[in-house]
Amino acid sequence: MQEKIILFASPVFFVLLATEFIVALRRQRHTYRINDAISSISLGIMSQISAVFLKVFVIGIYAWVARHFALFQLSADSVWVWVSGLLLYDFLYYWLHRMGHHTNLLWAAHVVHHQSEEYNLSTALRQTSTGPLFGWIFYMPLAILGFPLQVYVVVALIDLIYQFWIHTQQINKLGWFDRVFVSPSNHRVHHAVNDLYLDKNFGGILIIWDRIFGTYAQEQDAHPAVFGTRKPLQSWNPLWANLEVYQAVALDAWRTKRWSDKFKIWLMPPGWLPADLASQNKTTPFNLNHPVYNPPLSTGMLWYCLAQFTMTMHTTTHFLLSAPSANFASSALYAFWLFAGFWIVGGLLEQKRKFIVLESLRLMLGAAMVVYSPMWFGIVYLPLWAQVGIIGTCLISLFSLGMIVRNSSVSVLHTN
Template sequence: MKTNYIALSVPIFFILIGIELAYTFYKKLNYYRLNDSIANLSQGIGSQLVSLFMKSVLFVGYLYIFKHWRLFEIPNTIWTWIVLFIGVDFFYYWFHRMSHQINALWAAHIVHHQSEEYNLTVALRQSWFQGWFSWVFYLPLAFIGFDPIMFLTLSSFNTLYQFWIHTRTIKSMGFLEYILNTPSHHRVHHGSNPKYIDKNHAGTLIIWDRMFGTFQKEEEEVYYGITKPLASWNPVWANLHYWKELLETAKKSERFSDKINVFIKPPGWFPAHLGGFQAAPEIDADTYKKFHTEVNVPAIVYATLLFLLSLGLGSYQLFNFDRLSIVTNILIATFTITSLLTCGALLEKKRWFVAVEASRFLLGFVIIYVCYRQNMSVTYLGVLLTIHLALLIYFFFIKSSYRNV
């Protein structure tokens, strides 16, 4: 039986986020913004939902190679776990580094870097499509003969380790800075300052960056985000916008080889007739401004309730996916992602919010009916119906004053 350590850690994630939020509020550090935090967590929910549908497909490659082509029979000893831990971390470094140096991979990974804040919610801001290719980098471990369950376990813990380093509240960690990936090292990795770009790709051990020339110490103030800000709270657009840019550049490229190069060259590369490579601009502290939107209190409350509904449904599906039919899973996932979409649209004051939100309500009633037909828990259905009706009533209030949110 495979244990989903990421799912089991969700409550701990939110406890730690709460602690950091309380600490930064007490210290008046302004490390959190509600709209940014909701956007970050929305990406995490969407990422987990997409991975539920893809987990078996993506794992089958590793499993097949292990069963049919492995070179060695490796015993399950403490030394095997240690060697595999180092191997997982090593291949994570190269997967992560290539995700910053190949446009087609960066198009997925860019999601994790879009936030202009740096706090524990950023750790959960994950791409919906990165898992579709990241597993390929670990296949040498399958050829060697490392057990798939051992690999999944250590891969999960490698990911879990990286949660706590997404913080500004911890400064230097002394001698550990020479061995481990720390908050200071990872702050550099998230920087859009030119000297910080494409540095510190480590997962757990910073030694790989020191060995392969990608290490950079944290020095001047870090400006977070990407060089061309996303300027949106839309979780779907966050996963697609860079693909749109790449396709537009490929369309403008005159030579076929350049059309291919658009996807395999590093970010910033353009054909010569489109200006050639464009380096990241220096940060002007006097003109630097984070993307931000202001909405009124009723809209903030509504957006927060939408997010909490999405979080609840996403968590339910995370733990009950295998018990639900494929149709029910697709309906719930679609409803949850649509809820996150309209939540972002409300925070951005998008004109299409009202129409999409109305459609979401219709979908919600369909889901409740389907769940009822499949004999889902009466308590769960009652809670879901109550929340859905309460939001529907609130929606009409928001709708009538939407131009003033």
Template sequence: MMSTLIYYAIPAFIITVALEALYVRQRANVRGYETKDTFASLTMGVGNVLIAGVVKIGVIALWLFLYEHRIFDLPVSAWWVWLLLFVCEDFCYYWFHRVSHESRFFWAAHVNHHSSTHYNLSTALRQSWTTPFTGIVFWLPLPLLGFHPGMILVQQAISLLYQYWLHVEWLPKLGPFEWIFNTPSHHRVHHGRNVKYLDRNHGGILIVWDRLFGTFEPEAETPDYGLTKNIETFHPVKIAFHEWLAIARDVMRARSLRDALGYVFGPPGWAPGGRGETSAVLRARLARS
């Protein structure tokens, strides 16, 4: 059902990307679109839909197995169950997204979404070809708690569709709405490679998790989009797998099992002996300057 909802949304994605491309051409303070970058993002999006559609078959089977061993019997038709699922699914997404920035193994799957130096609706479609595999574990508690797999699929689709509109430069801050919900302003911060913006604002629909767990950062300066070290390529295969290959190279030259595990599961930028430039190190360096 989730894939069906996303498929129905594809024409809307194409139309809104085209409309935004026309609109931002008239705005001098917006970087706008670049043809090769947009094509790369769209190609990544198509690949993600195809791969996720296949992987989801196995995921649903696993969810159904866990649902048969559920802890609670939650009525599918009750409004309060849907409200509870909204909160629980968004909580799962927050931790999936946060870990995808704080552990290099998960970052290798997620990094392609941040690899564009542009920020527009096409960037939202620059989705991973490997996250469908690495993200499975984060939603496993939901069927165990008693949420029917069909409900989970619907709520995941709602979250994904909500996050689409967050990828725009031209919308200003939205007042009190920003206190609770994720907005373009909050998500621009998330995509910024400015040191103060690194690993911030991981929420899906709600921003309250970031406020509660200390990962919130308001938009104060104009974000510089992309990676701390940009990859300078529009080739979809390189975008999808460059970090996995980098991990393999680092593991091959590791001098110990501990170092190898650090290269794989440590934070992005980690290196033995504290020689790496993780976001925490960069942020501490900025604080001292």
């Protein structure tokens, strides 16, 4: 349900993105880079794709707990159930969000949302693909108290959609509103890596939770927010964006000698190391004024990446609409194809040579699949015009890629 509502709300999101972009240009407060926006939106789309396979965590466990352990049977027909459900959900979200910054296991998922060094509405769409694996635990009080599944799903969606508009630098402080609700000013603080702002303002809709529990910080004009993470991702690879912290913590867990530390490290704050590793670790002080990640890219390749990203994004719409009625194997293969598309676009944005080869293979395989069978991933029969369109698009893309590479300086391409 959530995926479909977000899917149909997507045109509104993109209209607002375009509006913010135009406003930023007119004010000469540029906050968009195409490569960064593609990266953020790709991660958001991938999170929706992965959610199709993780519903057991998002919905299944909640429904099971509510059915077997609910203390009360609350009615979805009652207004106070909806209002109290939203308030309780927002309170529980605050604690999930706060622990997401203070626990390696949860930070490994949540870090995705903070990796962008820009702050705009595309950042709001930058979401993790692994968050549902453990995030569900924090919402079990709702199930135990007897809030119906439909109430849980809807209030979760309200809380999520509310947070879209607060990811902007085009709205200044809002007076009394900032003292009660999470606002753009409050949330800019949350995304900042300045010492003054670090790990503050965890609320979803209400900022009063931060005021009550001592995690509130006010945005100060004398200290402009610097966005990103203390360990910059420096990559447009969406798979690496989702896995970087998991890998780093797993390697430290493997290297440490004490068995208790191998488990403890997952529950400790980011940056914590067991004694045997801490003695070997040489940390470099964080430079607040470090240059943002922005590898050079030819104009032709930038437009090519934008075109391929747009086509893959629209293809995802078909996947999300058809996945509920498709078998697991077909859905998994389709999802893999889409993930590969976003991953390759990320590699092309970094000008890595191997991704030119991978993109060429992807295009040839796409055309070959349609020639071999008109059944698109075994899910839908493609009419003749669609078959011709897909094959033609793949061939035109392949030709365009070749022309762009030939006209680009080979020295710009990285080999790794």
